[in-house]
Amino acid sequence: MSGGQPFLEVKDLKIHFPTEDGLVRSVDGLNFSLERGRTLGIVGESGSGKSVTSLGIMGIYNKRNAQVSGEIWLDGEEIVSAGAETVRKLRGNKLAMIFQDPLSAMHPYYTVGKQIVEAYQVHHNVSKKVARKHTVDMLGRVGIPQPDRRVDDYPHQFSGGMRQRAMIAMALVNDPQLLIADEPTTALDVTVQAQILDLMHDLQAEFNSALIVITHDLGVVAELADDVLVMYGGRCIEFAEATTIFDRPEHPYTWGLLGSMPRMDRPNLDRLVPIPGLPPSLINLPTGCAFNPRCAYEDRTAGLGTTVQPELNRAGGSKHLVRCHLPTEERQRIWLQEIKPKLEA
Amino acid sequence: MSERGDALLKVKGLEKHFPITKGLLQRKVGAVRAVDGIDFEVYRGETLGLVGESGCGKSTTGRLLTRLLEPTAGSIELDGRDIAHLRQGQLRPLRRDMQMIFQDPFSSLNPRHTVGSIVGAPLRIQGVKTEHGVKRAVQDLLKLVGLSPEHYNRYPHEFSGGQRQRIGIARTLALRPKLIIADEPVSALDVSIQAQVVNLLDDLQDEFGLTYVFIAHDLSVVRHISDRVAVMYLGKVVEIADRESLYKNPRHPYTVALLSAVPVPDPRRRDRTQRERVLLTGDVPSPINPPSGCRFRTRCWKAQDICATEEPPLVARLDDPASHQTACHFPIAEDETVAGRAPAKTSA
Numbered sequence: 001m002s003g004g005q006p007f008l009e010v011k012d013l014k015i016h017f018p019t020e021d022g023l024v025r026s027v028d029g030l031n032f033s034l035e036r037g038r039t040l041g042i043v044g045e046s047g048s049g050k051s052v053t054s055l056g057i058m059g060i061y062n063k064r065n066a067q068v069s070g071e072i073w074l075d076g077e078e079i080v081s082a083g084a085e086t087v088r089k090l091r092g093n094k095l096a097m098i099f100q101d102p103l104s105a106m107h108p109y110y111t112v113g114k115q116i117v118e119a120y121q122v123h124h125n126v127s128k129k130v131a132r133k134h135t136v137d138m139l140g141r142v143g144i145p146q147p148d149r150r151v152d153d154y155p156h157q158f159s160g161g162m163r164q165r166a167m168i169a170m171a172l173v174n175d176p177q178l179l180i181a182d183e184p185t186t187a188l189d190v191t192v193q194a195q196i197l198d199l200m201h202d203l204q205a206e207f208n209s210a211l212i213v214i215t216h217d218l219g220v221v222a223e224l225a226d227d228v229l230v231m232y233g234g235r236c237i238e239f240a241e242a243t244t245i246f247d248r249p250e251h252p253y254t255w256g257l258l259g260s261m262p263r264m265d266r267p268n269l270d271r272l273v274p275i276p277g278l279p280p281s282l283i284n285l286p287t288g289c290a291f292n293p294r295c296a297y298e299d300r301t302a303g304l305g306t307t308v309q310p311e312l313n314r315a316g317g318s319k320h321l322v323r324c325h326l327p328t329e330e331r332q333r334i335w336l337q338e339i340k341p342k343l344e345a
Numbered sequence: 346m347s348e349r350g351d352a353l354l355k356v357k358g359l360e361k362h363f364p365i366t367k368g369l370l371q372r373k374v375g376a377v378r379a380v381d382g383i384d385f386e387v388y389r390g391e392t393l394g395l396v397g398e399s400g401c402g403k404s405t406t407g408r409l410l411t412r413l414l415e416p417t418a419g420s421i422e423l424d425g426r427d428i429a430h431l432r433q434g435q436l437r438p439l440r441r442d443m444q445m446i447f448q449d450p451f452s453s454l455n456p457r458h459t460v461g462s463i464v465g466a467p468l469r470i471q472g473v474k475t476e477h478g479v480k481r482a483v484q485d486l487l488k489l490v491g492l493s494p495e496h497y498n499r500y501p502h503e504f505s506g507g508q509r510q511r512i513g514i515a516r517t518l519a520l521r522p523k524l525i526i527a528d529e530p531v532s533a534l535d536v537s538i539q540a541q542v543v544n545l546l547d548d549l550q551d552e553f554g555l556t557y558v559f560i561a562h563d564l565s566v567v568r569h570i571s572d573r574v575a576v577m578y579l580g581k582v583v584e585i586a587d588r589e590s591l592y593k594n595p596r597h598p599y600t601v602a603l604l605s606a607v608p609v610p611d612p613r614r615r616d617r618t619q620r621e622r623v624l625l626t627g628d629v630p631s632p633i634n635p636p637s638g639c640r641f642r643t644r645c646w647k648a649q650d651i652c653a654t655e656e657p658p659l660v661a662r663l664d665d666p667a668s669h670q671t672a673c674h675f676p677i678a679e680d681e682t683v684a685g686r687a688p689a690k691t692s693a
Contacts, residue, residue: 045535159628160399189398189562191625194606198624216536219608223615242612258610260540262569264592265609271547272569274540278505 005076006033007210008057008178013070013080015049015056022283026052028234030070031312034227036177039204039211041225041242043218043257045279049234050214054180057212058097059087074178093123096176100183102163106155106170112139113151116170123174138169142199161192165199172203179204180212185220197223218261222246227319230254233280233290236312237323244317250331251322252295255339266344273342289325297334301325352422353524353556354387354410359419359429361405365633378632379405381580382419384659387524392550392557394571394588396564396603400629401577407528407560411445412436423524441471444517448529450509454501460487460512461497467519486515490545507538514545521553528560543570564607568592573668576600579640580632582659586669596662596669596676598623599641601683623683639674646683647675 015027027049034040044050055061057072059079072079074094079087099105107115116135117128124131132151139147142165155163164184171179181200185193201224204211213224221228221242228245230238230253238251249255259273277294280286292298292305304310304325315322316332324331362376380402387393395403408414410421412428421429428439444467447453454463465483468475475482484494490511501509510530517525530546531539543566549555561567567574568588575585576597584597595601602623609615627644630636636643642652651674661667662676677683 045537161628190564190606191398191602193608194622195624197608217608218536218610222610222612223608225612246610246612256537260537261610262543262565263610264565264568264604264607265611265614268569268588272540272544274544275537276541278507278538279535 005073007036007075008034009071009073010057011071011073013053013056013072014068015052015061016067017065018067019283024282025234025285026282027056030231030234030236032229032236032239034178034210034212036210037204037208038226039213039224041221041228042212042214042231043216043221043228044231045216047279047282048231049282050231051182053231054097054182054212054214057178057180058091058095059084060091089123092119092176093174094176095178095180096171096174098164098167098171098179098181098184101187102160102167103155105167106163108155111152111154112158112166113153116151116166116173119170120173135169135173138173139166142166142169142172142203143195144169160188161195164188164192164196168196168199168203172207175207176209178210178212180214182214183216184213186215186217193220200224218246218257230257233285234282235290235323236321237291238315238321239312240315240317240320244320248316248332248335250315250320250328250335251291251324252297253291255335256294259339259343269343273339289323297326300330351389352386353389353424354558355420355422356386356410357384357420357422359383359406359409359421360417361402361409361414362417375633378580378635380409380416381632381635383577383580383582385575385582385585387556387558389523389556390550390554391572392559392570394567394574395558395560395577396562396567396574397577398562398603398629400579400632402580402632403560403562403577404528406577407445407526407558410558411443411526412439413445437471440467440522441520442522443524443526444520444522446510446513446517446525446527446530449533450506450513451501451533453513454509456501459498459500460492460504463501463512464515464519467516471520473520482519483515486519487512489518489549490515491541505538507534507541510534510542511545514542514549518549518553522555524556524558526558526560529562530559531566532561532563539566546570564604576603579629579635581640581672583641583673584669584671585659586665586671590665590669594665594669594679596665596671597641597673598645598647598675598677598683601677639672641673647677649675 010030010032013027013030017024030053042050056068068080070080113135117131120131120134136147136151139151144150144162144165158166185196215221225242228242229236232253238254256275275294280290286293288306288308289310298305310323310325312321312323315328359380360382361380362378364373365375367374397403409416416429420427461483464486465479468479468482484497487494487496492511531542559570571588573587574591575582578599584600595604602625605622625644630643638654638656639652642648657672657674659670659672661669662671663678
C-alpha cells in the first residue's frame with residue numbers, strides 16, 4: 001500500500017463478450033476499491049455481471065472470447081495488462097477464490113490433500129512432506145475433524161459443508177491477501193451456511209485479507225460485508241456502507257430487492273413487494289437508465305430515465321454512490337415515506 | 346387460523362424405505378429410510394410448510410403425497426379416501442384433485458412441446474370438456490398466471506426461469522385441483538422473481554380456495570407463505586405448529602438451531618459476541634443407520650440417556666396448545682438459555 005493507494009483498485013473495468021447475437025456487456029465500467037481487512041459484498045441477480053467481475057479480477061477468462069479493458073491494481077501492480085504468466089503467479093498466491101460448488105471445483109480423482117499440497121507447492125519451493133504438514137494444519141484450522149486422516153480422503157467422501165471447508169483451506173493455504181468468494185454458501189443448508197459464514201469471518205480477521213463476497217442473498221451480505229456494491233445490468237447502481245444499504249438505500253432497485261425478501265426478524269408482511277418485469281438482456285440494455293422499464297418512479301424523471309444514462313453520483317450516506325436521475329432529497333423522501341413503512345408494517 | 350376447516354389430507358405412519366441392493370441377484374442388504382413414520386393433517390384452504398435440510402425426506406414426502414412414489418407403509422387419506430396403494434390406473438382420476446409444482450422450471454417442461462401443448466396436456470389427458478375449446482382454456486390459464494395469451498405457440502426455451510415457473514403453475518391449475526404440492530417452487534429463481542411467484546401463489550389460493558403443501562428449505566419464505574409449519578429431520582417430523590407459535594416459541598432444539606442459523610439482513614445484528622446463534626456441530630447422520638431413540642440426539646446439546654433408548658412421541662409439550670406438537674424429551678422453554686444463545690431479555 002505505497003503512497004496511500006488502496007490495496008485493490010478497479011478502474012473502469014469492462015468485460016465484453018462478442019457473440020453471434022451481439023456484444024454481451026457483462027461488466028460495463030466498474031469502479032471500486034478495497035483495503036486489507038475489509039469485506040466488500042457484491043449483490044445482484046443472475047446476469048448482473050457479478051460473477052464475471054470476479055473472474056475478471058482473477059484473470060480467469062479466455063482472451064480470445066473476452067474483451068477486457070480498464071485497470072485492476074492489486075497492491076501496486078496492474079493486472080489487466082500484465083502477461084498471463086504474471087497473473088498465474090499471483091493467482092492462488094496473492095489472490096485466491098472460493099467457488100460456489102465445491103464438488104465441481106475439486107478434482108474427483110485426486111485426494112483432497114493432494115490438491116491442496118499441489119496448490120502450496122506451486123508457489124512454495126518446499127518438499128512434499130513440509131507441504132503436507134502445512135495442508136494438515138490448514139484443514140485443522142478450517143474445522144475439519146481428524147485432519148491427519150481426512151487429508152487422504154477423496155472429495156466425494158466429504159459432506160457438502162466439509163468440502164466447502166476444504167476448499168476454503170485450499171484458498172487460504174498460500175495466505176492470500178485478496179480472497180474472492182463467489183456464492184460461497186448458496187449450495188449449503190442453513191445450519192452449515194452459518195458455520196461457514198462464521199468461519200470466513202474468523203479467518204479473515206486472522207489473516208487480515210481483503211475479502212470480496214459475491215452473492216444474491218442480502219442476509220449473507222449483512223453478515224459479512226463492510227461495504228456493499230449493488231450491480232444491475234453490468235453496472236454498479238448503488239454503493240455504500242452495509243448499514244446505509246439496509247437503513248437508507250436510495251436506488252429503486254435496492255428498494256425492490258429489500259421488498260422482495262421475506263424477513264424473519266420482522267412481523268410477517270401480508271404481501272411481498274416484488275420488482276415487476278424481468279432483468280434486462282445484456283446485449284440490448286434499455287436506453288437511458290438500465291432499470292427504467294422496471295422502475296416505479298421513472299415518470300418522475302421528466303423523460304431523462306428513458307433517454308440519458310444516469311451517472312454514479314454522491315448520495316446521502318458517507319461513501320454513498322447512486323446511479324439514479326431522481327434528486328437525493330426526493331429519493332430519501334420516497335424511501336422514508338413510501339417504501340420503508342410498507343416493509344416494516 | 347382460529348377456525349380450522351376439516352382435514353383435506355390425513356397422513357398416518359407414512360414410510361418410504363428405498364432398498365439398497367448388492368450383487369448380481371440384487372440381494373437386499375439394507376434400506377435408506379427416507380421417510381420413516383410421519384403423521385400430519387392438512388386442512389382445507391390452508392398452507393402447510395414442510396421445512397428441513399437436504400436429505401431430511403421432505404421431497405420424498407411430497408412425492409409420496411402425489412403418489413409419484415408408492416409408500417412402504419402407512420396411509421394417505423385424501424378427502425376420506427386412502428390413496429396410499431392405488432394402482433396406476435386408479436391414480437389418473439386422482440390427479441384431478443391433486444397436482445404438483447416442481448422445483449426446476451428447466452427440466453419440468455418438455456423442451457419440444459409448445460406452451461399451449463404443455464399447459465393443455467392435463468385437459469386432454471383427463472378428457473375435460475372445455476366450454477370454448479382447449480386453446481381458449483389454456484389462454485385463460487396463461488392470463489391467470491400473468492403471462493400473455495400470445496405465448497401459446499412458443500417453446501419453453503424462449504422464457505426466463507420465472508416465466509417458466511408460471512407456465513408450470515398454469516399447468517398445475519388446469520384441472521382446478523383441490524390440493525397442490527409445491528416442491529421448492531421458488532428456490533431456483535432470483536430474489537425479485539421469487540417474490541413475484543410467491544405473490545402469485547398467494548393470489549391463486551385466495552381466488553380458488555386452494556390448499557398447499559409448500560416444501561422448502563428457506564425458512565423466511567416458508568414463514569411468509571404458511572399457516573402451519575412442520576419441521577423434518579432425518580425422515581421424521583420433529584415439530585409441527587401454527588406459524589406464529591413455531592417461529593416465536595420453537596420447542597425442539599433442532600428447530601431452534603435451524604431458526605437461529607438464518608442470516609438476518611441487518612448488519613448491526615452481526616456482533617458475534619452477543620448474537621443468538623446455536624451452532625450445530627457435525628453432520629446429519631445417515632438415514633441408512635439412523636441413531637436409536639431420538640434421531641437428533643447425536644447433535645443435540647440437551648441429550649441425555651433416555652434420548653438414546655426411547656423415541657420421543659410427537660405431542661404437545663410444556664403449556665403448548667394441542668396444535669403445537671414436538672417430538673422431544675427435553676423441549677425448550679421460552680426463557681431458557683440455549684447453548685451459545687443469550688436469553689432474549691438480556692441481549693436487548
